[in-house]
Amino acid sequence: MIRFENISVKYTLKSKQEVEAVRGVTLEIGEGEIFGIVGTSGAGKSTLLRTINLLQRPTDGRILIGGNDITHLRGESLRQLRLTTGMIFQHFNLIHNKTVFDNIAFAMRSAGKSKSEIERRVPEVLELVGLLDKAKSYPSNLSGGQKQRVGIARSIANDPQILLCDEPTSALDMETTQSILDLLKEINNRLKITTVIISHEMDVIKKICDKVAVMSKGEVVETGDVFRIFAVPEHPFTKQLVNSTLDLELPRKLNENRTKRLFKLVYRGERAEEPVISETVRKFPVDMNILHGKIEYIAEQPIGVLILNLEGAKESVDSAVSYLKTRVAEVEELHA
Amino acid sequence: MLSLSVTGLITDLIKAFMETFLMCGISIFISIVLGLPLGLFIYITREGLFWQNRILHLIGGLLVNIVRSTPFVILLVLLIPVTHMLTGTTIGPLAASVPLSVAAVAFYARLVEGSLVEVDKGVLEAATAMGATNGRIIREVLLVEALPGLLRGLTVTVVSLVGYTAMAGIVGGGGVGDLAIRFGYYRYETNVMIITVVLLIVLVQVIQSLGELIAGETDKR
Numbered sequence: 001m002i003r004f005e006n007i008s009v010k011y012t013l014k015s016k017q018e019v020e021a022v023r024g025v026t027l028e029i030g031e032g033e034i035f036g037i038v039g040t041s042g043a044g045k046s047t048l049l050r051t052i053n054l055l056q057r058p059t060d061g062r063i064l065i066g067g068n069d070i071t072h073l074r075g076e077s078l079r080q081l082r083l084t085t086g087m088i089f090q091h092f093n094l095i096h097n098k099t100v101f102d103n104i105a106f107a108m109r110s111a112g113k114s115k116s117e118i119e120r121r122v123p124e125v126l127e128l129v130g131l132l133d134k135a136k137s138y139p140s141n142l143s144g145g146q147k148q149r150v151g152i153a154r155s156i157a158n159d160p161q162i163l164l165c166d167e168p169t170s171a172l173d174m175e176t177t178q179s180i181l182d183l184l185k186e187i188n189n190r191l192k193i194t195t196v197i198i199s200h201e202m203d204v205i206k207k208i209c210d211k212v213a214v215m216s217k218g219e220v221v222e223t224g225d226v227f228r229i230f231a232v233p234e235h236p237f238t239k240q241l242v243n244s245t246l247d248l249e250l251p252r253k254l255n256e257n258r259t260k261r262l263f264k265l266v267y268r269g270e271r272a273e274e275p276v277i278s279e280t281v282r283k284f285p286v287d288m289n290i291l292h293g294k295i296e297y298i299a300e301q302p303i304g305v306l307i308l309n310l311e312g313a314k315e316s317v318d319s320a321v322s323y324l325k326t327r328v329a330e331v332e333e334l335h336a
Numbered sequence: 337m338l339s340l341s342v343t344g345l346i347t348d349l350i351k352a353f354m355e356t357f358l359m360c361g362i363s364i365f366i367s368i369v370l371g372l373p374l375g376l377f378i379y380i381t382r383e384g385l386f387w388q389n390r391i392l393h394l395i396g397g398l399l400v401n402i403v404r405s406t407p408f409v410i411l412l413v414l415l416i417p418v419t420h421m422l423t424g425t426t427i428g429p430l431a432a433s434v435p436l437s438v439a440a441v442a443f444y445a446r447l448v449e450g451s452l453v454e455v456d457k458g459v460l461e462a463a464t465a466m467g468a469t470n471g472r473i474i475r476e477v478l479l480v481e482a483l484p485g486l487l488r489g490l491t492v493t494v495v496s497l498v499g500y501t502a503m504a505g506i507v508g509g510g511g512v513g514d515l516a517i518r519f520g521y522y523r524y525e526t527n528v529m530i531i532t533v534v535l536l537i538v539l540v541q542v543i544q545s546l547g548e549l550i551a552g553e554t555d556k557r
């Protein structure tokens with residue numbers, strides 16, 4: 001659907017210095033996907049995203065949308081591209097002096113929609129984002145989450161094929177973030193809009209994306225299914241980003257107690273819901289104690305860690321461990 | 337005797353107010369018609385905006401600065417030929433309106449540019465991303481978002497104009513300020529001067545409050 005071919009973006013600063021914000025990015029975003037771009041501040045995420053609707057022109061490379069090269073579009077054809085590409089922003093960017101209704105009406109008038117069409121469609125999109133009663137309010141009277149909902153309503157009013165989201169939840173609290181992400185997911189599901197979402201938080205990516213590209217210093221260092229990225233990150237930078245998901249801090253006391261045999265079990269994928277633990281205890285004469293654990297579901301697949309203490313004869317424990325190794329992704333003995 | 341001079345004063349005052357209103361009215365009208373587009377022009381030719389054009393931006397800014405840095409009295413004299421050409425005379429309130437308008441246009445253009453610069457770039461960018469044409473963005477986003485600022489600027493312009501009209505007395509423009517100068521400065525009639533000055537203060541206060549009220553009404557931030 002969206003294809004970046006060797007995209008580079010250079011900014012020329014006032015001091016004539018050049019900054020290469022995006023370097024040789026090649027990337028493919030599939031139709032209907034929710035595609036995440038993650039990276040630290042200044043990695044070039046916004047710059048890359050903004051090339052999709054040419055708010056930022058690439059210095060090098062090509063961008064194809066649905067097979068058409070859009071890199072050099074200008075004037076009316078550029079406007080047409082933008083009419084079919086919705087965008088939402090971290091700071092919402094609503095017109096302060098227009099009501100919610102008029103904000104959305106503005107987007108539709110820009111697309112040449114008739115008055116009757118606007119009268120019909122605006123309540124429809126407001127209903128979809130759950131703000132039908134706020135049509136006559138001004139943005140300043142809305143909460144952050146509500147403002148973003150208006151932003152979303154505005155961005156989909158013209159039935160776009162693509163929705164670009166630049167840090168859509170970074171100005172919101174955790175609860176509101178969740179509800180906005182749910183809404184974006186629902187819209188993606190219902191309207192099949194290809195959604196590209198930028199975030200510096202792995203959490204956001206984890207919650208709604210199908211695929212993700214990891215950016216660092218202007219380059220895409222790794223890309224893949226969200227689950228794969230979390231389960232087996234390859235690039236050191238990615239590892240650092242996803243670390244918190246698989247790493248568990250053991251309390252100091254346990255860590256120092258060398259008399260007990262501790263094992264770390266790592267789950268990656270469908271095996272987490274199988275009764276691995278109880279089966280092991282039934283099959284081998286060992287006692288098992290779960291000391292710590294965390295399991296998360298990413299793209300509906302479990303991923304997580306358990307820290308166990310196994311007690312019993314050495315041979316029994318060893319064979320229990322060998323058995324466990326056949327059932328979960330990884331078993332590692334801690335300070336063995 | 338006393339009542340006669342009071343009636344005379346009242347007639348003088350009414351005439352003076354009419355002259356002030358006429359001069360201010362004309363110049364305000366002209367500054368909206370010319371100053372607003374000029375300020376908009378200077379803004380949109382800025383770097384990184386709609387019709388970026390360094391040269392035109394500089395020329396516009398220079399024009400405004402030349403007028404603004406010229407003392408009004410000198411402007412008044414310098415513009416006499418233009419005034420004569422436009423109004424066929426060089427004295428009276430109508431003639432005085434010409435230099436007043438020129439000063440007001442430059443003054444307001446700067447204030448317009450200032451309030452346009454204040455408009456959130458993100459909002460303009462969002463409108464661009466929506467595929468709105470530049471014309472529509474200017475009319476429906478830029479000017480709408482800047483409206484409270486534009487109105488406040490207009491208020492400041494009117495208030496300054498009231499002050500300038502006093503100097504327009506030099507070319508026989510008349511007006512309230514001129515009245516105060518004539519009575520107070522040349523004729524030592526301090527009472528009359530105080531009355532007119534108080535009236536001027538009231539006038540300015542009314543304009544300022546009215547401007548604030550209207551601007552506040554349009555500001556939904």
Ligand SMILES: Nc1ncnc2c1ncn2[C@@H]1O[C@H](COP(=O)(O)OP(=O)(O)OP(=O)(O)O)[C@@H](O)[C@H]1O
Binds near residue numbers: 012019020039043045
């Ligand atoms: N208009 C600009 N002019 C010059 N340099 C810019 C401009 N915009 C961005 N940059 C630089 O390009 C680099 C990438 O910026 P970008 O905004 O794309 O990063 P980002 O990943 O979106 O970061 P953030 O999470 O902070 O939004 C940064 O070093 C930034 O300073």
Ligand SMILES: [Mg+2]
Binds near residue numbers: 045046047166167
């Ligand atoms: Mg950014």
